[in-house]
Amino acid sequence: MPANVNKGPKALKRTGGFTLVELVVGMLVLAIALVLLSSMLFPQADRAAMTLQRVKSAELAQSVLNEIWGKRYDEHSNINGGVPACGSPSGQTCSTQMGPEGEGRNDFDDVDDYHALDETQLMLNSSQRYLDRYPGFKLAVEVSSAAPEVNKLIAIHVTTPQGEVITYHAVRSNY
Template sequence: MQTRGRSQAGFTLLELVIGILVSAIAITLLTSTLYPQADKAGETLQRMRSAELAHSILNEIWGKRFDENSGVNGGVPACGSADGVPCADDPTGPSSKNRNDFDNVSDYHGLTINSLMLNSSQRYVDRYPNFLMSVSVGYRDSSTKAQKLITVTVTTPDGEDIVYQAIRSNY
């Protein structure tokens, strides 16, 4: 009787070892390149939220008049000009006005993350938990008082300070 050769299916030990080695290299590449990107995605999201917060504050400030003594909608002549009334004093601290009554750039000096949002009973911290924010307003050049420098500093939950600045002119 003749025995026929039977083909065997399966992997040899050498093939299994090579397969495990290739899998280990692939996993190492994934963990060293792709997974750290997930941390950067979180940082990017925090920076975007920081920009969103600062942009909302700056847009609001931008729509207000330059000074307490400036005319509504700019008005001619501008305060401090030869034909105009003198400009009000430098901003020295948080405005004593109700948040909804802020009507000029200087009123925003001292605004923080714990301040009320415009026309709301919510505070900025309610919308941006774990963020810090402060606003300072001062003259860009104290001798001319023609421009105010608005600085919004936002600190992300990771502790990164991001500074946003705008210049508001007296016109």
């Protein structure tokens, strides 16, 4: 008997390919995986971008606050601090006007000069604006005081490109 003679239905071998059931199960598994990825993993990218924007917001606020913190308390305070502090019995009265007293941006010399500073103004000793360094971010600085001879509240509002407003506060005391 020749070797290539058919020996019945049991002699047929499967040569490759998938059955219809295997294809349907594979598509079902793929669909479930795509749904899980799109609902759980992909939104993490948006959250990562928001986290990055918040970190950049804190960096911007901290740089402005560091600059403010290095200035004297008031126009009428001693340049090196110490006695007599404005508002003290032997010192001058403290300034009640918030905002620069005619100085240019590089000449801000006390805390309240920073009132109304925004992203369109130049950075300290630079030709760059905050807007250039932090595109899409908005900056607004408010300096206020109910009792200027005691302390001043510094509020730095940073708006991220997604519109989230983050406010940073600091209190500067008269000493």
